């Protein structure tokens with residue numbers, strides 16, 4: 001199994017280091033070997049090569065069976081030419097590999113219930129949402145786009161576009177995912193205003209004909225944002241476009257207590273998937289051994305499950321993480337009174353021990 005590792009910027013390297021230790025240990029335990037190779041993406045690639053996504057990185061990713069990514073970006077590159085911002089590296093590799101389906105599970109570890117931002121009576125109803133975000137289309141990539149001037153003043157626009165085939169294939173992923181969960185899909189759009197959303201809704205409804213065992217509902221995105229914080233237990237799978245999914249997945253993650261806990265998988269067809277924490281590069285704590293490596297470690301579990309069909313190995317990692325939380329180990333982002341305060345490396349050590 002070949003894995004291309006893209007540590008990226010900020011805390012990227014430190015969290016990926018811990019995740020790779022976990023990967024190696026789980027390999028030893030189950031008799032699997034993982035061959036890893038590293039490549040540059042984001043700000044570090046801009047510094048070294050002048051572009052956020054060097055051709056060599058694309059080639060190495062395409063040559064691998066899966067990609068493990070840390071995070072990209074930081075204040076150092078905030079004022080750079082927008083055409084080569086670090087984020088362009090991330091968007092570029094998703095597009096290059098045609099990873100149109102982004103799975104972002106947000107569930108609450110019971111050990112972290114007290115860290116949850118919601119009222120205890122709301123938390124008690126449960127929180128286990130899977131955001132299925134369309135990742136290679138919509139307003140992120142739509143043409144035309146413009147950043148310039150018109151009529152003597154600054155002027156800009158982007159275009160939200162969706163072809164039927166793009167909607168159909170992401171709807172399929174959502175319905176399939178729901179079948180393995182509680183069997184409910186909520187499609188989120190803005191069909192009361194946007195034409196593109198009306199097309200979205202129509203195609204989702206049409207594709208649903210192939211999944212009549214799954215319950216389908218629809219919600220406008222503003223309402224969905226509100227419902228997510230009011231009563232997340234009503235959701236199972238949320239399927240939505242690129243921009244709405246970006247926003248709702250952060251909201252879904254944050255209500256679980258920390259964005260530092262949640263992994264993600266970006267999948268396509270015929271290309272290796274990318275597995276990465278949903279949080280960013282946290283430049284404010286980079287290099288200080290403070291970052292929470294658990295989202296990246298859980299991303300390795302998602303990689304084993306989705307890319308390699310290694311269910312036992314994935315379960316093993318997830319259980320080791322739970323046990324580590326059970327034992328009270330806490331990085332700063334999830335720290336509570338009475339917890340054992342640890343840094344990134346110590347958190348990694350604890351997970352290794354529990355493996």
Ligand code: IPM
Pocket residue numbers: 087090091246278
């Ligand atoms: C994410 C991030 C990216 C996105 C940024 C860094 C380009 O916010 O993965 O959610 O908007 O997709």
Ligand code: MG
Pocket residue numbers: 246247250
């Ligand atoms: Mg985001």
